[in-house]
Amino acid sequence: MPDYEVLQVESQTGDVVASLPVTGITYSEVLNEAGSASVAMPLDEADPATLQPAQSALVVVRDGEPVWGGPVWTTSADLAAGTLTLNASGWFSYYKACYLASVGVSGGAIPKPVLRGYKGRKDRALMIRDWLEAANDNGGIGTDVAEIFTWRKIRSREWGFSEFKNTAEAITELADEEDGFNFSFDTVWRGTDRVRNVFRHYPRLSAKFPTLxxxxxxxxxxxxxxxxxxxxxxxxxxxxxxxxxxxYQVAHNPINAPTLTQVATFSDLKRTSELTPKAKALALVGKRVIAMPTLTLYPEFGALSDFRPGRYGFVKASSGYVRLSDDYVITERAVSVNENGSELVSLALASKEVFQNDGA
Known part of the structure; x- marks a missing residue:
């Protein structure tokens, strides 16, 4: 059985505060989303002076390596049972409460906030770096942007302060385009008593998992x-x-069904060229019926890292109506660890075609 530990860390600095005496662990990673984690611990062993929602984060360590991290957003104390439950979401969840609006301070005798949005035309990866660095400079969670690389995909984005564009939404919209990408906020060691969260992005369908x-x-x-x-x-x-x-833009599919139309609105995009990859992405999802298997891995599944969200592989099953014999992409990985340390790994998947890039 793998050896698990749950660390309490400071959300902003990543400094390790304590190793928590948890009685059970559940955590999940979701493709291009935050994922979640929940742990329970004895109520009388929690320190209210240091363990607080938003201020604190959880890091799940498996065999010495961080496999999950993110801020604690809610806690629930059960006085009768004597337990405290901590509920956290992945680092990406922070950016759902972070906006491209008020950054920096102006000069002068009385500094005041500079109210602005964002305007840029550049490689989409450099846009993301701009947004994450702005958050880091203004009391954020210190996301490491060193692994951001350019795609040669130029995009234009412009939001005024009053539009108050959400950072997580801005990143997701770039990733969800027809020639989009996958991303994650991973937790890694930074010395022996500190962790950091790292933004990583990579092409769709760039890594496989073993046949299931x-x-x-x-x-x-x-x-x-x-x-x-x-x-x-x-x-x-x-x-x-x-x-x-x-x-507006429109894309078409030849499908065997009554005439069907899908419509989406992006009220902050102002150019037709910005809408082209959005229309293609919407059409891509509408090409065929999407099959979405849910499964549990047998204990001898191998390396947990082989089954990260975004990886794809061949899935086989034949049972009555169900005929699976195709490639699927992992959209979610959920792990539960009981008090005895036994680990159960579940996967949610979706048809590979939904994630294929058809153009530039």
Whole structure:
């Protein structure tokens, strides 16, 4: 069995405060999302002076290496049971409460906030670096941006202060384009008593996981099929230009179904060129019915790192209506560890076609 430890750290600095005496661990990672973690500990062993929502973060360590990290957002004290439950979300959740609005201070005798949004035309990776560095400079969580590399994908974005653009939303919109990418906020050691969160991004479908076969090395508990997003036509509209008209783009699919149309609006995008990859992404999702298996890995599954969200691989199952024999992408990995240290790993997956890039 792997050896687990849960650390309490400072959200802003990553300094380790304590190793927590937890009685159970559950944590999940979600593709291009924050994921979550929940642990329980004895109520009388929690220090209210240092363990507080937002101020504190959790880091889950497996065999000496961090595998999950993020701020604690809520706690729940059960006085009858004598337990305290800590609920955290991944580092990315911080950026859902971070905005491209008020940054820095102006000069002069009485400094005051500089109220501004963001305006830039550059490689999309450099935009993300701008946004994360702005947060770091203004009381953020010290996200390491050293591993950001350029894609040669030039994008234009402009938001005024009054639009108060959410940083997490801005990053997700870039990732979700037709030629998008996957990203994560990973936790790594920074010395022996401090951790840091690192922003990493990588091409879709760039790493595989080993073949999974129902009742051989995994147990598939359910398969959901979703046809609600099928689209012959995918329309994407931008901002109202003040004249009653909006820029738009449309993409098409040849599918075997009654005529179906999907529509999305991005009220902060002002140019047709900015809408093109959005329309293609919406059409890509609407090409076919999406199969979404949920499964549990058998104990001898191998390396946990082989099954990170974003990896894809072959999944096989045959049971009545279910006929799986294709490539699927991991969209979520959930891990639970009981009091005895036994580990259970579950995966949620979706059809690979949804994630394929068809253009530049």
């Amino acid at each position: 076969t129902h009742l051989k090395n995994a147990e598939i508990s359910r398969v959901d099929y979703d046809g609600s997003r099928l689209a012959h036509r995918a329309f994407v509209f931008g901002a109202d230009m003040g004249t009653g008209s909006k820029p």
